[in-house]
Amino acid sequence: MTTQLLLVQALNGLQLGVLLFLVAAGLTLVFGVMDFINLAHGVQYMLGAYLGAAFAAATGSFWLGLALALPAALAAGLLLELLVFRHLYDRDHLSQVLATFGVILVLNEGVKVVWGAAPLQVPIPPLLEGGIEIMPGLQYPIYRVAVLGAGIATAGLLWWLVERTRAGMLVRAGATNPAMVSALGVDVRQLFTMVFAFGAMLAGFAGVLAGPIFSVEPGMGDNVLILAFVVIVIGGIGSIRGAFVAALLVGLIDTLGKSLMPDLMRLFLDASAARQAGAALASMLVYVAMAAILAFRPAGLFPVRAG
Amino acid sequence: MTGIARRLLLGGTTGLLAAPAILHAQPAGGVKIGLVAVQTGPQAALGTQLRDGFLQGLRHLDGKLGGLTTEVVHIDDELRPEVAVTKVRAALERDRVDFVVGVVFSNILQAIIRPVTEANTFLISTNAGPSTFAGRGCNPFFFTTSYNNDQVHSVIGQACEDAGYRRVFVMVPNYQAGRDAVAGFKSRFKGQVVDEVYVPLTQLDFSAELAKIAAARPDAIFTFMPGGLGVNLVRQYRQAGLANIPFLSTFTVDEATLPAQGEAALGFFSAASWAPNMDNEQNRRFVRDFEAQFNYVPASYAAQSYDGAMLLDSAIRKVGGNLRDKDALRAAIRAADFRSVRGPFRFGVNHYPVQDFWLLKVARRPDGKFQTETERRVLQADVDPWAAECRMR
Numbered sequence: 001m002t003t004q005l006l007l008v009q010a011l012n013g014l015q016l017g018v019l020l021f022l023v024a025a026g027l028t029l030v031f032g033v034m035d036f037i038n039l040a041h042g043v044q045y046m047l048g049a050y051l052g053a054a055f056a057a058a059t060g061s062f063w064l065g066l067a068l069a070l071p072a073a074l075a076a077g078l079l080l081e082l083l084v085f086r087h088l089y090d091r092d093h094l095s096q097v098l099a100t101f102g103v104i105l106v107l108n109e110g111v112k113v114v115w116g117a118a119p120l121q122v123p124i125p126p127l128l129e130g131g132i133e134i135m136p137g138l139q140y141p142i143y144r145v146a147v148l149g150a151g152i153a154t155a156g157l158l159w160w161l162v163e164r165t166r167a168g169m170l171v172r173a174g175a176t177n178p179a180m181v182s183a184l185g186v187d188v189r190q191l192f193t194m195v196f197a198f199g200a201m202l203a204g205f206a207g208v209l210a211g212p213i214f215s216v217e218p219g220m221g222d223n224v225l226i227l228a229f230v231v232i233v234i235g236g237i238g239s240i241r242g243a244f245v246a247a248l249l250v251g252l253i254d255t256l257g258k259s260l261m262p263d264l265m266r267l268f269l270d271a272s273a274a275r276q277a278g279a280a281l282a283s284m285l286v287y288v289a290m291a292a293i294l295a296f297r298p299a300g301l302f303p304v305r306a307g
Numbered sequence: 308m309t310g311i312a313r314r315l316l317l318g319g320t321t322g323l324l325a326a327p328a329i330l331h332a333q334p335a336g337g338v339k340i341g342l343v344a345v346q347t348g349p350q351a352a353l354g355t356q357l358r359d360g361f362l363q364g365l366r367h368l369d370g371k372l373g374g375l376t377t378e379v380v381h382i383d384d385e386l387r388p389e390v391a392v393t394k395v396r397a398a399l400e401r402d403r404v405d406f407v408v409g410v411v412f413s414n415i416l417q418a419i420i421r422p423v424t425e426a427n428t429f430l431i432s433t434n435a436g437p438s439t440f441a442g443r444g445c446n447p448f449f450f451t452t453s454y455n456n457d458q459v460h461s462v463i464g465q466a467c468e469d470a471g472y473r474r475v476f477v478m479v480p481n482y483q484a485g486r487d488a489v490a491g492f493k494s495r496f497k498g499q500v501v502d503e504v505y506v507p508l509t510q511l512d513f514s515a516e517l518a519k520i521a522a523a524r525p526d527a528i529f530t531f532m533p534g535g536l537g538v539n540l541v542r543q544y545r546q547a548g549l550a551n552i553p554f555l556s557t558f559t560v561d562e563a564t565l566p567a568q569g570e571a572a573l574g575f576f577s578a579a580s581w582a583p584n585m586d587n588e589q590n591r592r593f594v595r596d597f598e599a600q601f602n603y604v605p606a607s608y609a610a611q612s613y614d615g616a617m618l619l620d621s622a623i624r625k626v627g628g629n630l631r632d633k634d635a636l637r638a639a640i641r642a643a644d645f646r647s648v649r650g651p652f653r654f655g656v657n658h659y660p661v662q663d664f665w666l667l668k669v670a671r672r673p674d675g676k677f678q679t680e681t682e683r684r685v686l687q688a689d690v691d692p693w694a695a696e697c698r699m700r
Contacts, residue, residue: 008518013515015512117355118352118567119352119535120567121569133548136521136524137521140547141547143546212542213542215535215542215567217349217538220535255514256515258516262504272503275502275505276481276486279504280505283481
């Protein structure tokens with residue numbers, strides 16, 4: 001493998017990391033602040049993608065679709081919170097897992113009823129068409145550069161919101177010690193609703209951005225959700241900074257693992273076996289890394305909750 | 308063992324006892340079809356294609372198979388083998404279906420083939436065509452109107468040979484069907500496989516693999532990426548500017564995924580025994596009426612199921628509506644005395660079709676919709692590689 005290819009793969013890893021961060025950011029906020037396991041975060045991402053696709057098709061513009069999908073995703077999040085999640089905050093994690101899993105099933109079937117089972121098409125907006133040649137014969141799509149930028153901007157914005165604003169201070173305080181925050185006269189319920197709606201909008205935003213790259217189809221959120229959980233566990237639950245670092249780490253490990261493992265295995269096995277074993281190992285690598293990191297830092301890289 | 312034996316025995320006796328009751332319950336000469344089509348999960352679009360194809364066949368036959376009033380029992384296998392077995396058993400024992408038709412995925416077929424055939428009921432697969440039942444495992448009660456999977460992959464191997472490609476990059480998902488695809492491809496491709504890449508079935512982003520392809524600079528790539536995987540790959544392949552490297556695939560670009568792939572798939576290749584543009588009277592009528600009825604372009608799943616309906620119609624007609632004489636019925640199905648939408652069609656000894664295979668190319672139709680179109684015939688009257696091992700004569 002040439003240095004050039006290695007650099008390209010590192011860039012691809014960062015790209016995947018930024019996409020994962022967009023999904024994981026909302027999840028870590030909700031999990032961290034509310035101690036609420038929201039398995040339905042993945043379907044909220046899917047819902048965002050569908051809403052973006054539907055609005056883009058209706059208005060003929062990706063940007064209008066994005067602008068309309070964000071408040072719609074926010075509204076859908078608020079509705080879900082009102083109908084389902086609000087009643088679960090005081091229950092144990094098992095009840096939350098069961099109920100939010102139910103939401104996954106309902107929404108996965110729901111989008112199929114409304115939009116059909118076949119994947120939808122979301123064209124790249126004309127403004128961001130084309131690519132930059134990063135190695136002979138390989139274009140890096142401009143749209144992906146834009147997604148990279150959007151992800152980093154989101155990370156910056158979230159950092160500012162959480163670290164530099166009053167609402168952010170309450171969120172951090174709520175993540176560290178919710179009982180104390182409540183005792184100080186803050187309406188924790190309202191705070192929770194706000195965080196939840198914001199998390200839903202972040203998931204929807206990630207979904208809309210993913211539309212032109214990934215297949216918009218029922219169940220598209222399920223794979224992403226698993227990786228997003230890996231990210232927030234590695235990063236430390238509730239930590240935006242942790243989610244960002246962990247997402248980049250997971251993206252890099254996954255992408256570099258996929259490209260290097262088969263070659264590495266060839267040192268021990270014959271070519272055909274090495275390719276299959278390497279691929280199998282590479283897909284495990286992220287989880288192995290998670291286990292290793294948790295062995296040394298049980299609360300993740302940037303733990304939030306004291307004790 | 309005794310439990311199974313008893314159940315079989317009980318099944319047999321209730322069958323005998325219930326026979327007169329059925330004659331009362333149904334108007335003389337009705338036929339019941341259990342139609343197995345996945346309607347749950349991400350692959351439901353394929354099940355819908357399969358179901359609609361069969362229903363379109365029935366519509367052209369005025370709701371009658373071989374002159375018998377036909378009732379369809381819809382079975383959603385949910386792509387879960389254990390669910391499929393339970394539902395199919397219920398269809399056999401409670402609904403007393405005369406035929407089981409359909410099945411998109413091989414693992415579902417593998418689960419239900421024993422319950423169905425052991426009840427002496429004919430199972431007509433209109434899509435799944437694993438090698439398991441083509442060779443030693445061939446079964447007198449099992450027919451398929453599709454193909455053996457290996458044949459389709461080998462078509463691309465042959466097409467690469469014919470085109471003179473010497474260095475081909477291969478990429479498939481890391482599971483049994485993916486490894487079978489590579490084997491099928493290599494059975495006819497004699498050039499150099501520059502790299503074989505196996506990706507997880509949950510793969511989202513193909514950037515890493517696309518960079519590898521660009522670095523390897525192959526003459527062409529061969530891939531098998533069903534469903535959403537294929538949608539992701541095709542779009543990202545185009546976006547990465549790799550489309551100047553010929554894209555040859557199986558089950559990756561078809562009418563089920565083209566609405567989502569759109570322009571990104573233009574000019575990409577696929578292999579099949581049927582395409583919507585095939586120029587014969589039967590096919591023109593099928594495609595025209597199917598689109599008018601269901602408002603989307605049919606894929607091979609629909610075409611093979613349409614053929615399945617026509618096949619049953621011809622067989623039931625041949626035996627004069629007598630479904631009890633299984634041997635006569637088998638001979639009638641085997642005769643395949645119907646006009647297939649793909650032109651020439653007959654069954655081999657193992658009840659798998661002997662047919663032509665084509666290289667297909669994605670094209671945009673005048674109405675703006677996308678479909679695969681025949682590029683050239685690659686294999687003629689091809690017998691699958693397992694048929695010789697089948698001892699059914």
